[in-house]
Amino acid sequence: xxxxxxxxxxxxxxxxxxxxxxxxxxxxxxxxxxxxxxxxxxxxxxxxxxxxxxxxxxxxxxxxxxxxxxxxxxxxxxxxxxxxxxxxxxxxxxxxxxxxxxxxxxxxxxxxxxxxxxxxxxxxxxxxxxxxxxxxxxxxxxxxxxxxxxxxxxxxxxxxxxxxxxxxxxxxxxxxxxxxxxxxxxxxxxxxxxxxxxxxxxxxxxxxxxxxxxxxxxxxxxxxxxxxxxxxxxxxxxxxxxxxxxxxxxxxxxxxxxxxxxxxxxxxxxxxxxxxxxxxxxxx
Amino acid sequence: xxxxxxxxxxxxxxxxxxxxxxxxxxxxxxxxxxxxxxxxxxxxxxxxxxxxxxxxxxxxxxxxxxxxxxxxxxxxxxxxxxxxxxxx
Amino acid sequence: xxxxxxxxxxxxxxxxxxxxxxxxxxxxxxxxxxxxxxxxxxxxxxxxxxxxxxxxxxxxxxxxxxxxxxxxxxxxxxxxxxxxxxxxxxxxxxxxxxxxxxxxxxxxxxxxxxxxxxxxxxxxxxxxxxxxxxxxxxxxxxxxx
Numbered sequence: 001x002x003x004x005x006x007x008x009x010x011x012x013x014x015x016x017x018x019x020x021x022x023x024x025x026x027x028x029x030x031x032x033x034x035x036x037x038x039x040x041x042x043x044x045x046x047x048x049x050x051x052x053x054x055x056x057x058x059x060x061x062x063x064x065x066x067x068x069x070x071x072x073x074x075x076x077x078x079x080x081x082x083x084x085x086x087x088x089x090x091x092x093x094x095x096x097x098x099x100x101x102x103x104x105x106x107x108x109x110x111x112x113x114x115x116x117x118x119x120x121x122x123x124x125x126x127x128x129x130x131x132x133x134x135x136x137x138x139x140x141x142x143x144x145x146x147x148x149x150x151x152x153x154x155x156x157x158x159x160x161x162x163x164x165x166x167x168x169x170x171x172x173x174x175x176x177x178x179x180x181x182x183x184x185x186x187x188x189x190x191x192x193x194x195x196x197x198x199x200x201x202x203x204x205x206x207x208x209x210x211x212x213x214x215x216x217x218x219x220x221x222x223x224x225x226x227x228x229x230x231x232x233x234x235x236x237x238x239x240x241x242x243x244x245x246x247x248x249x250x251x252x253x254x255x256x257x258x259x260x261x262x263x264x265x266x267x268x269x270x271x272x273x274x275x276x277x278x279x280x281x282x283x284x
Numbered sequence: 285x286x287x288x289x290x291x292x293x294x295x296x297x298x299x300x301x302x303x304x305x306x307x308x309x310x311x312x313x314x315x316x317x318x319x320x321x322x323x324x325x326x327x328x329x330x331x332x333x334x335x336x337x338x339x340x341x342x343x344x345x346x347x348x349x350x351x352x353x354x355x356x357x358x359x360x361x362x363x364x365x366x367x368x369x370x371x372x
Numbered sequence: 373x374x375x376x377x378x379x380x381x382x383x384x385x386x387x388x389x390x391x392x393x394x395x396x397x398x399x400x401x402x403x404x405x406x407x408x409x410x411x412x413x414x415x416x417x418x419x420x421x422x423x424x425x426x427x428x429x430x431x432x433x434x435x436x437x438x439x440x441x442x443x444x445x446x447x448x449x450x451x452x453x454x455x456x457x458x459x460x461x462x463x464x465x466x467x468x469x470x471x472x473x474x475x476x477x478x479x480x481x482x483x484x485x486x487x488x489x490x491x492x493x494x495x496x497x498x499x500x501x502x503x504x505x506x507x508x509x510x511x512x513x514x515x516x517x
Binding site: 227228229232233236242243246247250251254257258 | 296298300301302303305307309312314316
């Protein structure tokens, strides 16, 4: 690997090797204020599919300890996306220190709000909007639950915004640093946003889970309580490593659902969602 | 035919409102059990029993609203399919 | 694995009261329903697709890792300069998790001789966190998944 980039995001260190310089430069620019890992947890490679592909219609095959053989290569112009997907994959499939949930996470007063749901449910956008209102941003995509303590650890990677969420996030945080607009990717238009200085500076501070929300965008406002048994089932599906963690996963997840109140929230727009979140937070 | 449940050490259980979450250590599989499955499992862990004896024990220990052998066998079949109960 | 899981089968983290499975000791017996024949009382958690994709099948271990591509492996599993006498050339392709798992059980890695297999396996066993292939190798050691 000619070009190398290393970064620590919360408790996780990555080392990215690349056959091209451009993605490494892009990562270095956006992750400029992040620490370096002492020892990376995961290695990622951005490889040319054949040697001539380094120059001719260059396309990237993402590689690392874990691969998805069906994954199609990405054009070099989408190098940032390739790196993001590769890093996600290694953490999601190889992560063993933490129970990993597909959830966004923000913190206030040492307590954490976790939002989980399908793609498009709005968890990333809501987290970004709450961060703009003074909550500490912990993650847009992965909540790291530490089994020994039940605490959630930050994973403030670059926020991956898709399609309509790009404008919404920029409106919420007009001063945020942004990566290039990647148009026409397999996931649509994508733009990366760097988390704010508070999020980056506090990346070593965990928080106690205090509220679990299952948001659903595009419906009339409605809130209903969710029982621990339902949360348990939802979260096993929202976890990338529950099964691999075995007993540890069982203990961590049962503890989380028993100790954290949960609600399903339908909302028509961001403002309504924020209002509901603040109202629920006040009931804790 | 008698049925047997795993020894207590083979399971981790967590009561969650209406359901009981059970981690079966030998297989690493997690199951969610609704009543009467946890109660059946507990009895079969004490002693291997056939369906008739199990029905009698349940009736003795609980106020059994629908003491129906066919229903009990259906529950046992589910537990066997899940790998939580085996023929002894 | 966590040490704080007790061996008696009872849940370690009682956040609230748990209905005893053997029925209350109170004077009146608890009501129990066996349910309809067609009802279901057992649901097994099936992992989400992402988790099955993460199985051993899909992970790879290159020998040596890409950071040291081209270097040779000596019989003890150490990475040495290319061409070192007595050392073995890098593996032609990364090994799949399944292949390494079988090799741990005693078979030989595909495409290797007795000696090169021993060298490669020594290399793999010495993998440290942060080196390519480490998380794949670590996952092979776990009793499940």
